[in-house]
Amino acid sequence: MPIDAAKAVAAEPRTGEIAWNSKDVQLYHLGIGAGVPATDPDELRYTLESRLHVLPSFATVAGSGSPGVISGLSMPGIEVDLAKVLHGGQALTIHRPLPVEGTATATGRIAAVYDKGKAAVLVMRTEVADADGPLWTNDAQIFVRREGGWGGDRGPSGRLDPPSGEPDRVVERAVREDQALLYRLSGDWNPLHADPEFAKVAGFERPILHGLCTYGITLKAVVDTLLGGDVARVRSYVTRFAGVVYPGETLRIRMWEQPDAVRVAVSAVERDDAPVLADTVVEHT
Numbered sequence: 001m002p003i004d005a006a007k008a009v010a011a012e013p014r015t016g017e018i019a020w021n022s023k024d025v026q027l028y029h030l031g032i033g034a035g036v037p038a039t040d041p042d043e044l045r046y047t048l049e050s051r052l053h054v055l056p057s058f059a060t061v062a063g064s065g066s067p068g069v070i071s072g073l074s075m076p077g078i079e080v081d082l083a084k085v086l087h088g089g090q091a092l093t094i095h096r097p098l099p100v101e102g103t104a105t106a107t108g109r110i111a112a113v114y115d116k117g118k119a120a121v122l123v124m125r126t127e128v129a130d131a132d133g134p135l136w137t138n139d140a141q142i143f144v145r146r147e148g149g150w151g152g153d154r155g156p157s158g159r160l161d162p163p164s165g166e167p168d169r170v171v172e173r174a175v176r177e178d179q180a181l182l183y184r185l186s187g188d189w190n191p192l193h194a195d196p197e198f199a200k201v202a203g204f205e206r207p208i209l210h211g212l213c214t215y216g217i218t219l220k221a222v223v224d225t226l227l228g229g230d231v232a233r234v235r236s237y238v239t240r241f242a243g244v245v246y247p248g249e250t251l252r253i254r255m256w257e258q259p260d261a262v263r264v265a266v267s268a269v270e271r272d273d274a275p276v277l278a279d280t281v282v283e284h285t
Helices: 005-010 022-031 041-047 056-060 179-184 196-201 211-226
Strands: 014-020 085-094 102-115 119-130 133-145 169-174 234-241 250-258 261-268 274-284
Touching: 005 102, 022 041, 022 056, 022 179, 022 211, 056 085, 056 133, 056 211, 056 234, 085 211, 102 133, 169 211, 179 211, 211 234, 211 250, 211 261, 211 274
Parallel strands: none
Antiparallel strands: 014 102, 085 133, 085 234, 102 119, 119 133, 169 250, 234 274, 250 261, 261 274
16 A cells, blocks of 8 residues: 555654745745735735735745645655645634735654545645744645545544525636646645646646635635735635535635634536535634
8 A cells, every 4th residue: 555654643743945036925925816906905915025015824835835745755654656636625713813925844754644545645734933922823624536435544534514595705717728737836736737748637628726725715705805815814724625626617615704714615617516615714813
């Protein structure tokens, strides 16, 4: 079996230094669709260095661009075909507002390996701290098709009851035809998002958008729509990737306000509101 769960979980954490600057932040923001309209003051806080605020989801690419998926596949006990791999979910906890530029220490490890029957799920945890203390914790859930069934722990469900009632806000966000190509420049080079032949081998009709790009687009919509554009209010952000997005489609983002949280559901408009993000919660102050 190409996944040795015990070996993966027992492996020593990997620690390395990461660094980022305002250019990295601006490129990430452009990769998730910021800057439209280009001169809108609300957009300039994402694109102009003199006004720059860092959207917390930048943490998923800060320093290396790897969202935990690629780095998780190189851990001891993990040998799988990249074409079998999908990003199943993401959980981000923000300990302090992210600085526009910085250096930090990132410590990554496989926190858990779950047996879902037809697939295995790896939880790649990355904890990041600078000289002033913890900055963020990232959990990437790596879904590896056809690698389950060894009788291991199925792990927690993570499924939530659907939000009740009509959403408080609904917004739509267009995904550019070249969105995946632009987002790749932040460091996630998986050919699934650019190479048509690789996408076909992986079972898709054409390259798909990065799940973490949709993740960023969605968080920006919540911050801009319900949090007054204040990125510092975000405390945590969790989602399950329920379906794919193809560049050129339109995202419909539904939001339900709750005490200190926003429930979110995202779908693809052109495919009869096919689910894209589910079990999504943004906790905030």
